[in-house]
Amino acid sequence: MPRRYDPERRERIVAAAARVLERRGINGLTHRAVAAEADVPLGSTTYHFDGGEALLLAALERVNSEWLEWFGRWVAEAGAAPSVADHVVTLLDDWTGPRRASAELVYGLYFAGLERPALRPLAARCVDEMVRLARPLAGDEAGARAFVGLVDGLLIQLLLTGGPHRPEETRAALARLLPGTGSRPRPGTG
CATH class of the missing domain: 1.10.10.60 (Homeodomain-like)
Structure with missing residues (x-):
């Protein structure tokens, strides 16, 4: 046959x-x-x-591709939001709520690179592409890298702790890190 x-x-x-x-x-x-x-x-x-690692790499490439496609659309939609900070608040609420399983998958694969060095280059390319996509929101590469780091950090903390998302803290953090993207802290609060 x-x-x-x-x-x-x-x-x-x-x-x-x-x-x-x-x-x-x-x-x-x-x-x-x-x-x-x-x-x-x-x-x-x-x-x-x-081998299992080759299968994992292929799956990770697909997950990264889908994530980056989504992130690119999210950045493009930022102009319609009242502010970048409001747009980030929506992202955090979405990825710790209805899209939590997807967020856990993306970050689980991201952190797998700590124990599986073969995954690190793919994770690094994903971060670099996020930085490139975020440049319009942050002005330059350094700002975009800081922006991506802050959003990643906040999302990881929320996923790990299960704690409540405090939108005003997110807005204040963005305002300090990237002036013009979030609400300014009120006198005496920061």
Whole structure:
């Protein structure tokens, strides 16, 4: 029986790997789980990805691509918001509320680079691209890097602690870091 050629199989496997990551996390990403999710034979996953790390890298590239596409749209929409600070407040509320699972996936993969050096270059490229995308909001590269660092830091703290988001603190932090993006602190409050 001749082998069937399926040019889209690799992409289906990568999409399935991203779904497995979202549901089971990094430790749940196995060739067997991905094959079942993609509805392909196990041999197909090992044919396209020779090891678990190769499969993880491909899934991470897809997750990063989706995240950066979303972030680019978010930056483009900032002009319609009353202020950059208000736009950041909405982002934090969204990513700690209805999109929390996606945020946990993105940051889980981001931090996986601490233990898996092969993931670091991909994580670094993601951060660099976020900085490039954020330049219109922050003026220059240094401001954009500070902006991305602040938003990342606030989101990580909220995800880890489960604490309440305090929009006024977010606005004040942005105003101090990048004047003109947030509300100014009132005299005697900062």
